[in-house]
Amino acid sequence: EQPSAPAPISAPLRELPWGQLNFLHTTDTHGWHGGHLQEPQYSADWGDYISFAKHLHKRADEDGSDLLLIDTGDRVEGNGLYDASNPKGKYTFDIFKHQNIDVITSGNHELYLSNSSNNEYYNTVPNFKQSYIASNLDIQNPKTGELEPLAPRYRKFTTKNQGIRIISFGFLFNFHGNANNTVVQPVQETVKEQWFQDAIRIKDVDLFLVAGHVPVRNSEEYDLIYKAIRNARWDTPIVFFGGHTHIRDYRKWEKAAQGIESGRYMETLGFLSMSGLNSEKKGLVVPEKSGLSYQRLYIDNNLHSLHHHSGTNATTFSTDVGKNVSQAIYQARNNLNLDHAFGCAPTDYWLSRAPYPSDQSLLSWLEKSVLPDTFSGGKTPSIVITNTGAMRFDIFKGPFTIDSTFLVSPFTSGFRKAVNVPYKAASQVLQLLNNEGPILLEDLLALKEQGLDTMGTHRLDDLAPPLPPVNLATLIDQSPTKHALFRSEQQSPIEGPGVVSDKPNIPGYTTVDDMGSDGDDTIHERIKFYDVPNCVGASVNFDPADKTGAPEKIDLVYNEFVQDWVLLALRFLGVKYEKEDTRSALDGKTMTDVISDWVGEHWKCEN
Numbered sequence: 001e002q003p004s005a006p007a008p009i010s011a012p013l014r015e016l017p018w019g020q021l022n023f024l025h026t027t028d029t030h031g032w033h034g035g036h037l038q039e040p041q042y043s044a045d046w047g048d049y050i051s052f053a054k055h056l057h058k059r060a061d062e063d064g065s066d067l068l069l070i071d072t073g074d075r076v077e078g079n080g081l082y083d084a085s086n087p088k089g090k091y092t093f094d095i096f097k098h099q100n101i102d103v104i105t106s107g108n109h110e111l112y113l114s115n116s117s118n119n120e121y122y123n124t125v126p127n128f129k130q131s132y133i134a135s136n137l138d139i140q141n142p143k144t145g146e147l148e149p150l151a152p153r154y155r156k157f158t159t160k161n162q163g164i165r166i167i168s169f170g171f172l173f174n175f176h177g178n179a180n181n182t183v184v185q186p187v188q189e190t191v192k193e194q195w196f197q198d199a200i201r202i203k204d205v206d207l208f209l210v211a212g213h214v215p216v217r218n219s220e221e222y223d224l225i226y227k228a229i230r231n232a233r234w235d236t237p238i239v240f241f242g243g244h245t246h247i248r249d250y251r252k253w254e255k256a257a258q259g260i261e262s263g264r265y266m267e268t269l270g271f272l273s274m275s276g277l278n279s280e281k282k283g284l285v286v287p288e289k290s291g292l293s294y295q296r297l298y299i300d301n302n303l304h305s306l307h308h309h310s311g312t313n314a315t316t317f318s319t320d321v322g323k324n325v326s327q328a329i330y331q332a333r334n335n336l337n338l339d340h341a342f343g344c345a346p347t348d349y350w351l352s353r354a355p356y357p358s359d360q361s362l363l364s365w366l367e368k369s370v371l372p373d374t375f376s377g378g379k380t381p382s383i384v385i386t387n388t389g390a391m392r393f394d395i396f397k398g399p400f401t402i403d404s405t406f407l408v409s410p411f412t413s414g415f416r417k418a419v420n421v422p423y424k425a426a427s428q429v430l431q432l433l434n435n436e437g438p439i440l441l442e443d444l445l446a447l448k449e450q451g452l453d454t455m456g457t458h459r460l461d462d463l464a465p466p467l468p469p470v471n472l473a474t475l476i477d478q479s480p481t482k483h484a485l486f487r488s489e490q491q492s493p494i495e496g497p498g499v500v501s502d503k504p505n506i507p508g509y510t511t512v513d514d515m516g517s518d519g520d521d522t523i524h525e526r527i528k529f530y531d532v533p534n535c536v537g538a539s540v541n542f543d544p545a546d547k548t549g550a551p552e553k554i555d556l557v558y559n560e561f562v563q564d565w566v567l568l569a570l571r572f573l574g575v576k577y578e579k580e581d582t583r584s585a586l587d588g589k590t591m592t593d594v595i596s597d598w599v600g601e602h603w604k605c606e607n
């Protein structure tokens with residue numbers, strides 16, 4: 001735990017369902033290896049995770065079971081510890097490498113920029129030489145320019161104590177937004193490749209382990225892999241580890257094929273156990289189960305939970321390596337001056353924990369205050385649009401630091417503008433991007449398919465942030481056209497079999513998955529999450545309500561990440577702008593700069 005981290009509050013806990021083969025799973029950590037310094041519930045750091053894993057390894061060695069660690073990518077972008085250094089990631093690779101991870105894969109965030117995928121090539125792959133897997137990912141060798149697999153396509157290994165023979169794969173979903181130094185092969189092609197077809201037919205395999213930056217639910221990619229393995233091996237157990245959608249989730253394909261997704265931002269250490277697997281070695285002390293079984297627990301990443309599940313206490317918990325890593329994180333945070341405050345937030349602003357629009361909504365704050373104040377300088381009537389996915393985390397009342405700017409918006413995309421756009425068209429772009437009004441997403445997609453867009457790297461709903469880290473069934477939908485699955489606000493919190501009756505006192509995740517509603521280790525009081533639009537926008541230097549005084553032409557300013565969609569929408573509205581017709585806005589400043597400048601000017605700290 002970092003010295004400034006708030007101490008966890010004790011809460012009723014569910015027990016770790018230890019088995020024959022046990023897994024700890026991290027995903028979408030996005031640089032939060034220092035833990036959450038404003039939220040006691042998630043305040044343990046990467047050093048604590050190292051200590052925790054060490055205790056569980058000891059337990060496995062003592063009772064003859066096994067423990068494997070998995071990480072499924074998006075380790076970068078989203079926290080000052082990674083983003084504030086120059087070059088980015090200067091400290092994180094050396095911090096991360098001290099955990100003994102058995103299977104590790106790449107996420108999409110490792111690939112948006114060529115320097116971050118080159119970092120995988122130069123740092124993370126060599127640091128995890130025995131465990132990095134890249135089943136459908138190639139990279140241009142930075143020295144020769146030749147395309148090569150980022151890491152081995154699959155691995156075969158045998159567990160230490162039980163002698164369970166495992167074939168493991170490492171996938172990335174069919175991602176298109178990568179820089180041009182990497183190639184992500186669509187999963188439907190990978191599963192047809194000879195190496196994959198041979199691997200799933202290797203004899204004497206007790207378990208297929210599919211790790212990937214791929215959601216476990218509604219996932220064409222994982223369904224394809226499941227079917228491909230089942231076509232070759234009708235009954236060999238399969239375990240999936242997923243990621244990308246930032247949720248806690250558990251999916252049962254069938255009795256012998258199940259998988260976990262373990263949240264985001266170092267909030268969750270996913271635990272999955274299996275029993276009843278073929279084993280070469282005897283000596284298992286844990287009780288035998290009849291047949292194969294899987295169990296799961298989503299551990300809140302704080303010391304109260306970690307002590308409890310490892311049978312330790314404040315005196316016995318930290319290992320030497322764990323302590324050193326926590327110290328290295330502390331040192332890096334100091335070097336980067338991450339606690340330096342630009343100003344102090346007067347209240348909390350929520351990305352998806354308050355309805356949009358509302359006074360507590362981060363997106364309302366962005367469109368009502370930050371964007372108009374930032375872009376009003378030139379006096380030109382403008383509409384400013386950003387995707388809401390450019391915003392990644394909430395703002396808490398109190399000091400808004402260098403770290404906070406990267407938590408809220410870490411990306412390097414700048415702003416661009418199309419000048420002198422007819423107002424009639426420009427004023428409809430936001431509505432189109434939000435799939436509201438008479439023209440729907442399908443119409444735009446049809447145009448894209450006719451080749452009318454130039455690049456088309458992102459899907460329209462990728463413009464919004466990942467859904468809040470809850471099962472879709474618990475998300476409160478504000479746009480009925482979008483997600484028919486969501487519950488309405490009137491419905492009561494999820495309850496069901498397996499919910500323990502202790503009164504929850506800590507707000508947090510109340511996960512409902514294919515195993516039921518008893519997956520969170522901490523019995524939480526339910527938090528409400530709200531759906532958000534794809535994009536928000538501000539009218540600057542004119543009043544959109546004043547119908548008679550509407551400008552004829554305006555500048556359309558937008559976050560560079562949404563450029564394809566903005567130009568496509570304009571074309572759909574009868575106005576043709578090519579990328580070359582647009583220009584850089586705000587001297588290349590990013591959203592990170594915009595927010596830190598605005599906070600410095602408007603949110604003074606009262607001493």
Ligand SMILES: Nc1ccn([C@@H]2O[C@H](COP(=O)(O)O)[C@@H](O)[C@H]2O)c(=O)n1
Pocket residue numbers: 074108109112244387388389390391411412413462463464465466561
């Ligand atoms: N330059 C960028 C890069 C990404 N985004 C947003 O992040 C989303 C992807 O994040 P995941 O954690 O879900 O992988 C992407 O869809 C964008 O919404 C961005 O705004 N700018």
